[in-house]
Amino acid sequence: AIRMTQSPSSISASTGDRVTITCRASQHISNYVAWYQQKPGKAPQLLIYAAYILQSGVPSRFSGSGSGTDFTLTISSLQSEDFAIYFCQQYYTYPWTFGQGTEVEIK
Amino acid sequence: EVQLVESGGGLVQPGGSLRLSCAASGFTFSTYWMTWVRQSPGKGLEWVANIKQDGSEKNYVDSVKGRFTISRDDAKNSLYLQMNSLRAEDTALYYCARCSGSGSTFDYWGQGTLVTVSS
Numbered sequence: 428a429i430r431m432t433q434s435p436s437s438i439s440a441s442t443g444d445r446v447t448i449t450c451r452a453s454q455h456i457s458n459y460v461a462w463y464q465q466k467p468g469k470a471p472q473l474l475i476y477a478a479y480i481l482q483s484g485v486p487s488r489f490s491g492s493g494s495g496t497d498f499t500l501t502i503s504s505l506q507s508e509d510f511a512i513y514f515c516q517q518y519y520t521y522p523w524t525f526g527q528g529t530e531v532e533i534k
Numbered sequence: 535e536v537q538l539v540e541s542g543g544g545l546v547q548p549g550g551s552l553r554l555s556c557a558a559s560g561f562t563f564s565t566y567w568m569t570w571v572r573q574s575p576g577k578g579l580e581w582v583a584n585i586k587q588d589g590s591e592k593n594y595v596d597s598v599k600g601r602f603t604i605s606r607d608d609a610k611n612s613l614y615l616q617m618n619s620l621r622a623e624d625t626a627l628y629y630c631a632r633c634s635g636s637g638s639t640f641d642y643w644g645q646g647t648l649v650t651v652s653s
């Protein structure tokens with residue numbers, strides 16, 4: 428199975444900060460990457476698919492990039508509602524796999 | 535409004551069985567791939583299985599192959615997961631999710647149903 432490794436595992440940031448989360452795949456996966464946000468006690472929500480395409484309704488401060496094995500999720504200006512855990516997911520080949528998550532905490 | 539409501543979770547002994555259900559509404563269920571994703575307490579996400587619109591294709595993560603069966607009833611707008619030979623490591627919150635147009639990402643999720651495997 429393809430392993431998705433996220434870094435960092437957690438990050439402390441303040442409102443207004445620019446935050447970047449990295450996801451590295453154990454093999455080439457083209458651009459078949461999605462990003463999800465999960466808040467405590469809630470189900471994950473799709474933010475980005477195909478590495479960079481914003482899901483409908485997602486604020487434009489979220490952006491994604493990358494191709495091949497290295498991908499990033501960027502929040503350009505962190506808002507209070509963005510404190511959550513973020514997961515990447517590859518859907519290049521079965522079994523689809525997720526990264527272990529990155530928790531964005533209030534500094 | 536798209537809604538997915540899971541049910542059927544609970545406490546079961548190792549080796550036991552459970553059948554999870556997911557009631558869908560607010561969209562044309564029969565036209566979407568559907569999937570199950572699980573999340574162990576305090577852990578990350580694991581994709582479990584998915585099923586094509588007409589049920590003709592099903593895929594599973596290796597750890598559940600031969601033990602879990604995904605199915606759907608389009609007349610009832612329902613998705614199911616039959617879980618047999620349950621193990622302690624199957625303990626998790628099980629989410630039902632709708633697959634997006636590409637069939638490979640998950641654009642709507644239920645709130646989950648908790649499965650606990652313990653003696």
